[in-house]
Amino acid sequence: MKSKKIHHVAIICSDYEKSKNFYTNVLRFSIIKETFREQRNSYKLDLKVGDNDQIELFSFPNPPSRVNSPEACGLRHLAFEVENLTESVAYIESKGISVEPVRVDELTGKSFTFFKDPDDLPLEIYEQ
Structure with missing residues (x-):
């Protein structure tokens, strides 16, 4: 495999509106596309970070908490x-x-x- 670049980074959030506000209004990432996936009761927000960088922000009902140890695997x-x-x-x-x-x-x-x-x-x- 020969990779050219990182295409995107995916983030699952616990509060979609709060995270959407943070990434778009505080960090000023622009929205490429926002999609509500009815069958999953989930949003997917594509954000433009730099010239070629993207973050996919996801919401899911009741996602498990993130492991919060700074040296945890992952x-x-x-x-x-x-x-x-x-x-x-x-x-x-x-x-x-x-x-x-x-x-x-x-x-x-x-x-x-x-x-x-x-x-x-x-x-x-x-x-x-």
């Missing part, structure tokens, strides 16, 4: 590249969202930090 976090970390942190905090202290990646020398989405999914912003 997806650890999603990271988004930003031009200015200081401005991005100030913006996120202005929306009432807690942001961890900024750290420096010892391998690249780049600054980064973490915050969480409405379901406690860890999200990283990483300065380009």
Whole structure:
């Protein structure tokens, strides 16, 4: 197999409207398409993150809780590249969202930090 890129990242949320608001109004990802799948009583929201990146936001009735250990097996976090970390942190905090202290990646020398989405999914912003 020869992969060209990551096509999308899928996220299942517990409160569709709250997560839709977070990803579209707070993080400012644009909506590509919103679909209600009646047979599953579920929404699928396709979001444009960057020039070629997508997130699929799903809602399902009564999804199980996420394992919350930061070192649990599976997806650890999603990271988004930003031009200015200081401005991005100030913006996120202005929306009432807690942001961890900024750290420096010892391998690249780049600054980064973490915050969480409405379901406690860890999200990283990483300065380009």
